[in-house]
Amino acid sequence: MRSSVMPTSRRGDGHSSPAALSAVGLRKSYGDRTVLDGIDLRIPAGAVFALLGPNGAGKTTAVKILSTLITADGGHAQVAGHDVATAPDGVRAAIGVTGQFSAVDGLITGEENMLLMADLNHLSKREGRRVTAELLERFDLVDAARKPAQSYSGGMKRRLDIAMTLVGKPRIIFLDEPTTGLDPRSRHNMWQIIRELVSDGVTVFLTTQYLDEADELADRIAVLNDGRIVAEGSADELKRLIPGGHVRLRFSDPAAYRSAASALAEAGRDDEALSLQILSDGSPRELRSVLDRLDSAGIDADELTVHTPDLDDVFFALTGAGVSGRTGGTDQTGRPKEAVR
Ligand SMILES: Nc1ncnc2c1ncn2[C@@H]1O[C@H](COP(=O)(O)OP(=O)(O)O)[C@@H](O)[C@H]1O
Numbered sequence: 117m118r119s120s121v122m123p124t125s126r127r128g129d130g131h132s133s134p135a136a137l138s139a140v141g142l143r144k145s146y147g148d149r150t151v152l153d154g155i156d157l158r159i160p161a162g163a164v165f166a167l168l169g170p171n172g173a174g175k176t177t178a179v180k181i182l183s184t185l186i187t188a189d190g191g192h193a194q195v196a197g198h199d200v201a202t203a204p205d206g207v208r209a210a211i212g213v214t215g216q217f218s219a220v221d222g223l224i225t226g227e228e229n230m231l232l233m234a235d236l237n238h239l240s241k242r243e244g245r246r247v248t249a250e251l252l253e254r255f256d257l258v259d260a261a262r263k264p265a266q267s268y269s270g271g272m273k274r275r276l277d278i279a280m281t282l283v284g285k286p287r288i289i290f291l292d293e294p295t296t297g298l299d300p301r302s303r304h305n306m307w308q309i310i311r312e313l314v315s316d317g318v319t320v321f322l323t324t325q326y327l328d329e330a331d332e333l334a335d336r337i338a339v340l341n342d343g344r345i346v347a348e349g350s351a352d353e354l355k356r357l358i359p360g361g362h363v364r365l366r367f368s369d370p371a372a373y374r375s376a377a378s379a380l381a382e383a384g385r386d387d388e389a390l391s392l393q394i395l396s397d398g399s400p401r402e403l404r405s406v407l408d409r410l411d412s413a414g415i416d417a418d419e420l421t422v423h424t425p426d427l428d429d430v431f432f433a434l435t436g437a438g439v440s441g442r443t444g445g446t447d448q449t450g451r452p453k454e455a456v457r
């Protein structure tokens with residue numbers, strides 16, 4: 117089932133702004149396996165859009181169709197005003213694609229990779245050298261420029277990959293899992309790079325398995341699960357799809373638990389865990405009121421945790437058990453201990 121979030125005042129998505137990308141009913145199967153089961157997308161120019169989904173959800177397949185690497189079995193898509201099926205050359209001229217698997221040639225240097233891209237984009241030798249120097253500088257690759265790319269770290273390879281994509285001055289960039297496998301520092305680095313792209317006016321189509329990444333970067337997020345978009349909206353809109361936060365009280369003494377359950381009659385009970393859940397926005401005022409009621413009944417809770425809903429909850433609510441790491445328990449704030457992988 118698709119949960120639509122369609123407010124009227126969505127940032128950057130008035131119907132006045134032209135769509136950089138739109139798709140209706142995209143379908144793709146391999147043999148009898150349906151990979152995309154009719155997906156609709158609309159991305160306004162200049163937006164960062166995140167297609168969020170677990171491994172195998174169909175993210176790369178969607179990127180390949182939209183970037184004309186493969187054809188869909190059904191549906192229509194327009195990218196930068198060109199139909200992907202009937203005008204793939206127009207699409208290709210407007211886009212850059214950084215695949216999940218790098219296009220970097222490891223045997224030649226970073227600089228040579230860049231100059232090769234400049235050639236492929238029909239830049240003059242002189243312009244090619246100028247653009248290469250500028251991008252190597254911007255992506256902090258000047259020191260490594262003369263070394264074979266295979267000696268680069270994962271983060272450096274990704275940076276080179278994006279720099280190569282930018283040689284063609286694309287208006288729309290597809291970044292397929294740009295941070296998967298990167299260490300936290302390189303990951304934050306990449307986020308900064310993506311933000312800079314956006315401030316240059318580029319439209320970014322990003323795929324990710326990471327909820328925090330979508331939350332951090334994207335204006336709009338579509339959740340892809342099993343080849344269908346199960347929800348779409350801004351991070352805040354998606355969070356509103358799920359019940360609000362709650363406060364959880366735990367007791368070690370069964371008698372205290374029972375007294376608390378009768379003092380807080382509206383609380384959800386977990387008799388086995390001796391814990392109570394009370395719907396709450398987690399504000400100090402609400403917390404105080406809960407604690408005051410326990411206090412006047414002469415009961416002490418052993419543990420109190422406040423759970424504010426986050427995108428993990430949305431994902432969990434929409435896809436059920438589809439998220440691994442959900443089973444890994446939660447920390448004090450109720451966030452899953454491990455990221456979704
Ligand atoms: N060329 C192909 N032939 C057969 N099956 C494929 C092919 N490409 C992708 N698939 C299958 O389609 C599903 C979605 O793949 P993909 O789009 O790569 O997912 P994601 O990028 O979200 O991890 C997977 O089950 C994958 O095995």
Ligand SMILES: [Mg+2]
Pocket residue numbers: 175176177216292293
């Ligand atoms: Mg993929």
